[in-house]
Amino acid sequence: DSGVTQTPKHLITATGQRVTLRCSPRSGDLSVYWYQQSLDQGLQFLIQYYNGEERAKGNILERFSAQQFPDLHSELNLSSLELGDSALYFCASSVGTGRQPQHFGDGTRLSIL
Amino acid sequence: DAKTTQPTSMDCAEGRAANLPCNHSTISGNEYVYWYRQIHSQGPQYIIHGLKNNETNEMASLIITEDRKSSTLILPHATLRDTAVYYCIVRFLSDSGNTGKLIFGQGTTLQVKP
Numbered sequence: 001d002s003g004v005t006q007t008p009k010h011l012i013t014a015t016g017q018r019v020t021l022r023c024s025p026r027s028g029d030l031s032v033y034w035y036q037q038s039l040d041q042g043l044q045f046l047i048q049y050y051n052g053e054e055r056a057k058g059n060i061l062e063r064f065s066a067q068q069f070p071d072l073h074s075e076l077n078l079s080s081l082e083l084g085d086s087a088l089y090f091c092a093s094s095v096g097t098g099r100q101p102q103h104f105g106d107g108t109r110l111s112i113l
Numbered sequence: 114d115a116k117t118t119q120p121t122s123m124d125c126a127e128g129r130a131a132n133l134p135c136n137h138s139t140i141s142g143n144e145y146v147y148w149y150r151q152i153h154s155q156g157p158q159y160i161i162h163g164l165k166n167n168e169t170n171e172m173a174s175l176i177i178t179e180d181r182k183s184s185t186l187i188l189p190h191a192t193l194r195d196t197a198v199y200y201c202i203v204r205f206l207s208d209s210g211n212t213g214k215l216i217f218g219q220g221t222t223l224q225v226k227p
Contacts, residue, residue, distance in 0.1 A: 042219060
């Protein structure tokens with residue numbers, strides 16, 4: 001158990017819909033990262049927050065947004081969903097933004113029908 | 114971030130040491146080497162990281178060559194539960210340490226066989 005909690009574990013929805021994925025970091029961790037893993041793209045970094053502020057952005061689509069709340073939990077919002085958005089979405093957390101390792105949750109499997 | 118090269122797949126007999134190589138010939142002085150693994154579709158699991166010295170923890174050992182252009186992850190006594198995809202990642206850290214993202218390649222699929 002990494003201590004990072006992601007909900008829901010599975011999500012099935014239709015094209016055009018909007019969903020919210022939630023992540024609770026490990027106790028004491030200030031940084032939260034979101035990654036997407038699809039069959040054809042592998043694991044890709046989406047976005048990072050540190051203590052409530054956006055710190056780095058990766059290949060995140062404009063239809064996707066995220067935020068980190070004062071209690072440090074984070075949400076990833078995916079809108080206007082397309083079939084290609086079907087993937088595993090992982091959240092990771094770390095103490096800071098330096099060389100401390102990131103610890104990953106078990107992910108949310110998103111299926112678009 | 115420096116690119117890494119890993120073999121696509123490897124086999125290892127249960128109980129034997131598994132040695133997973135990684136080439137990172139373009140690594141720079143302030144880039145760390147990290148190893149993660151992913152068992153089936155679970156979240157990636159942190160294993161170990163290092164800069165230039167060899168490192169050991171309860172899971173594995175990391176051997177980094179003197180020129181830092183390659184490294185080897187060693188699982189001393191592989192078990193069936195070590196079957197996973199192993200990722201070698203070179204991660205740049207600025208002086209302020211504010212670059213946190215991990216760039217995953219394709220990794221090495223390690224199959225531990227009875």
